Amino acid sequence: MFELITKYENLKAEVEKHSYLYYVKNEPVISDREFDSLFDELLEFEKAHPELVTDDSPTKRVGGEPVEGFTTVEHSQPMLSLQNTYTREEVEEFDARVRKGLENVKFSYTAELKFDGVALSLVYENGKLSRAVTRGDGFKGDDVTSNAVTIRSIPLSVAGDLKNFEVRGEVYMTNPQFEKINKERAENGDKLYANPRNTTAGSLKLLDSKITASRNLQIYCYSLLVDGTEQETNEKNAEILKEMGFPVSPHFAVCNSVDEIFKFIDEWDARRTELPYMIDGIVVKVNEKKYQDELGFVARAPRWAMAYKYEAESMETQVLDIQLQIGRTGAVTPVAILEPIFVSGSTVSRASLHNADYIAEKDIRVGDYVMVEKGGEIIPKVTQVVLAKRPNESVPFEFPAEIDGAAIHRNEGDAAHYVSDKSSKTIIKRKIEHFVSRNAMDIDGMGERIIDDFVEKGWLNNVADIYDLEQHRPDMQELEGWGEKSTTKLFEAIEKSKTQPYNRVLFGLGIRFIGEKGAKLLTKNFKSITELENADYDTLKAIHEVGDVMAASVVDYFNDEDELNIIGKLKRAGLIFESDEADEPQSDALAGQSFVFTGELIRMTRKEAGQIVENLGGKQTGSVSKKTSYVVVGDSPGSKYDKAVELGVTVLTEDQFFEMIEGLVGFKYSY
Structure with missing residues (x-):
C-alpha cells in the first residue's frame, strides 16, 4: 500500500508541475500529447484505486457532478470596490488627497492592469484549497469552489510553511477563448455572448462544473492575506x-510620483490591444501597508487606492454593405455589415445604423472606412466616417421602396421607415x-430558429397561435431534434406563461411605442384590457407621461380588428388581462420621487432596484433631468x-439608497 500511495503522490505532483509550467509560467517542457498521456495515466490509476483519491487531485479540474445551488459565505475581510477615475485631473486629485493624508511622508504607489474580470477569494486551510468565494456584495459571496477547481492555474494545494491563508485575484477569459465559444454558439444557432467579463461571471455560476471546465478560465492573483492582514507592501x-x-x-x-503613474497609464493605453485578454484601466494603490492603514476607508472604498478607467476602444474598419432588418412593429433598421474587426474583447462584424437620419447625419456609405467602438463595452456603434479614405465612386445610401416584395414607407415626423404589410412573415x-x-x-x-420553423410550416400566424400548438404535437415530435421530452418541456413553458401578470401580457402584445414602463403605466390606470380598449385619445392623453x-398608437391598435381578434383568442386561452391587487404599489412612501440608476449594482440588478422604487410608489426613469430626485450610482457609472x-x-x-429604503419600510432587504 505504501508503494501505491508513493506512486500516486508522485504522479499527482508530476501532473501539477507540468500544469504550473504550462498555465502559470507559460513555459511548457513537454508536448501537449505527452501531458495528455501523463494525465490519462493518473486518471487510470484513480479508477483502479478509488480509495486513494484525494480532493487536491488534478483530475478534479475536469469538473464533477452538477450541484443544486451555491451557498453564501461571509468574507473574512470585506472585498471592497475601488473609486473610479476617468481623467488625469482626477488622478492628480487622488494623489493630492493621499499626500495630504500622509503629511508628506515618503511612500510609493503600485500600478497594475485592471482586468475586466470577476473578483474571487481563495481560502486555503492546512495548505489545501478549502473554498473559493465570489465577491458578491463585498461582505458575502457565493461559494463556487466546485467551479474554481477547474481553473488550472489555481493551485489545489501549496507546499511551504504557510498553511492557512487567503488569496484574492481576478478570474478572466482570454479573447481567443471567448471568440471560440461564440463561434461554436453561432454554428449551433445560439445567441452570442456579449463580452468576456459577463461570460466569465456566468461560467463561475454554472451548476455543472464540467461546462465551467470547458470554458478554460484563467486567474491573476494580487493579494495575500494571512490572519486577515496583507504583507508589508503590495510589491x-x-x-x-x-x-x-x-x-x-x-x-x-512601483511608482514614486504621479508622473510615473501617468507613464504606466499611457503605456498600457497604447498597448492594451496587444494583450490576449480585456483590461479596462489601471489600478493604483499606495504600496506600503502601514500607510494604507493610516489612510483608511471612505464608505465602501479605500482612500489609498483608485481605478483609472480607459476610454472605450475605437477601431477602424470598412462598411461592406448596409442591410435592412424588419422588427416586430414593422420598423426597418439599417445595419452596417463590417469587415470583421476585434474591438473590446470580441469580433465585430455588424453595427446598427438606427435610421435614415443617423445615416444622413454621419453620411455613412457602403465602401466607407469608419471608426467603431462599443457603447458600454457591449454594443458596437459607428462613431464617424474616415473621409480621407472614401472611395471616389461612393454614393449616398438611400432606402429602397420595398424589402422582399413588401413596400416600406416613412410617415411624417417618424424617425424610422416601416413595412406596410402586417402579414409579412418577417414581422410575424x-x-x-x-x-x-x-x-x-x-x-x-x-x-428564433424554432419560431422561424413554425411560422414557415404555417403553425404560427400570430402570437395567439402559440396556445393552439398542441394540435401540432404529433407532427412536432417527428421533427429532427424533437421528442416527447422536449415537446413536453415546451408545452409546460407555454402553460406557465398563462400566469404572467397583465402588464407583461400588454407589453408582449407589441403595441408600437409601448415598452415595459409604458405597459406598467397603462395597466396602473386601466385595470383591465377592456377599460384600455374603450379609452379614447383624450382619456389616454390626460394621463401623466402619456x-x-x-x-x-394605443387608439390605433385597438381600432384594428385583427388585433382585437388576437386578444380575444388570448383571453380564451386563459391569459391574464386584469390587474391584481398584488400588482399595486405596497405604499406611497416614495410618491412623487423619481430615481435613475447607473453603473453596476452589487446587491441586485438595476431592474430589481427599480421595482422596489415602484413598489413604494416612486418612479424609475432612464434619463437624468432637473426633475430627477435621486441618481443611484453603482460600480463604473456612465454619463448619467x-x-x-x-x-x-x-x-x-x-x-x-438601501439605507433610505430600509428606513422607509422598517426592515432590512435580503439580497
Whole structure:
C-alpha cells in the first residue's frame, strides 16, 4: 500500500508541475500529447484505486457532478470596490488627497492592469484549497469552489510553511477563448455572448462544473492575506504569491510620483490591444501597508487606492454593405455589415445604423472606412466616417421602396421607415419573438430558429397561435431534434406563461411605442384590457407621461380588428388581462420621487432596484433631468452620473439608497 500511495503522490505532483509550467509560467517542457498521456495515466490509476483519491487531485479540474445551488459565505475581510477615475485631473486629485493624508511622508504607489474580470477569494486551510468565494456584495459571496477547481492555474494545494491563508485575484477569459465559444454558439444557432467579463461571471455560476471546465478560465492573483492582514507592501505580496505558485500579472510597476503613474497609464493605453485578454484601466494603490492603514476607508472604498478607467476602444474598419432588418412593429433598421474587426474583447462584424437620419447625419456609405467602438463595452456603434479614405465612386445610401416584395414607407415626423404589410412573415416572426421574450411572456424553449420553423410550416400566424400548438404535437415530435421530452418541456413553458401578470401580457402584445414602463403605466390606470380598449385619445392623453404618440398608437391598435381578434383568442386561452391587487404599489412612501440608476449594482440588478422604487410608489426613469430626485450610482457609472453632478441632482451610493429604503419600510432587504 505504501508503494501505491508513493506512486500516486508522485504522479499527482508530476501532473501539477507540468500544469504550473504550462498555465502559470507559460513555459511548457513537454508536448501537449505527452501531458495528455501523463494525465490519462493518473486518471487510470484513480479508477483502479478509488480509495486513494484525494480532493487536491488534478483530475478534479475536469469538473464533477452538477450541484443544486451555491451557498453564501461571509468574507473574512470585506472585498471592497475601488473609486473610479476617468481623467488625469482626477488622478492628480487622488494623489493630492493621499499626500495630504500622509503629511508628506515618503511612500510609493503600485500600478497594475485592471482586468475586466470577476473578483474571487481563495481560502486555503492546512495548505489545501478549502473554498473559493465570489465577491458578491463585498461582505458575502457565493461559494463556487466546485467551479474554481477547474481553473488550472489555481493551485489545489501549496507546499511551504504557510498553511492557512487567503488569496484574492481576478478570474478572466482570454479573447481567443471567448471568440471560440461564440463561434461554436453561432454554428449551433445560439445567441452570442456579449463580452468576456459577463461570460466569465456566468461560467463561475454554472451548476455543472464540467461546462465551467470547458470554458478554460484563467486567474491573476494580487493579494495575500494571512490572519486577515496583507504583507508589508503590495510589491512583497506579489513576490510571495509568485514564489508560492500563484499566477501574478507580469505587468506591474512601483511608482514614486504621479508622473510615473501617468507613464504606466499611457503605456498600457497604447498597448492594451496587444494583450490576449480585456483590461479596462489601471489600478493604483499606495504600496506600503502601514500607510494604507493610516489612510483608511471612505464608505465602501479605500482612500489609498483608485481605478483609472480607459476610454472605450475605437477601431477602424470598412462598411461592406448596409442591410435592412424588419422588427416586430414593422420598423426597418439599417445595419452596417463590417469587415470583421476585434474591438473590446470580441469580433465585430455588424453595427446598427438606427435610421435614415443617423445615416444622413454621419453620411455613412457602403465602401466607407469608419471608426467603431462599443457603447458600454457591449454594443458596437459607428462613431464617424474616415473621409480621407472614401472611395471616389461612393454614393449616398438611400432606402429602397420595398424589402422582399413588401413596400416600406416613412410617415411624417417618424424617425424610422416601416413595412406596410402586417402579414409579412418577417414581422410575424419578430412579433412572436417579442411576445415569448424574457421580459414579456418568458416562454423558455421558443428561440428564433424554432419560431422561424413554425411560422414557415404555417403553425404560427400570430402570437395567439402559440396556445393552439398542441394540435401540432404529433407532427412536432417527428421533427429532427424533437421528442416527447422536449415537446413536453415546451408545452409546460407555454402553460406557465398563462400566469404572467397583465402588464407583461400588454407589453408582449407589441403595441408600437409601448415598452415595459409604458405597459406598467397603462395597466396602473386601466385595470383591465377592456377599460384600455374603450379609452379614447383624450382619456389616454390626460394621463401623466402619456404623450401624443403613445395615445395615438394605443387608439390605433385597438381600432384594428385583427388585433382585437388576437386578444380575444388570448383571453380564451386563459391569459391574464386584469390587474391584481398584488400588482399595486405596497405604499406611497416614495410618491412623487423619481430615481435613475447607473453603473453596476452589487446587491441586485438595476431592474430589481427599480421595482422596489415602484413598489413604494416612486418612479424609475432612464434619463437624468432637473426633475430627477435621486441618481443611484453603482460600480463604473456612465454619463448619467456626470449629468447628475452637472445639474446638482442628489447622488446616492448603493448603500445610501438601501439605507433610505430600509428606513422607509422598517426592515432590512435580503439580497
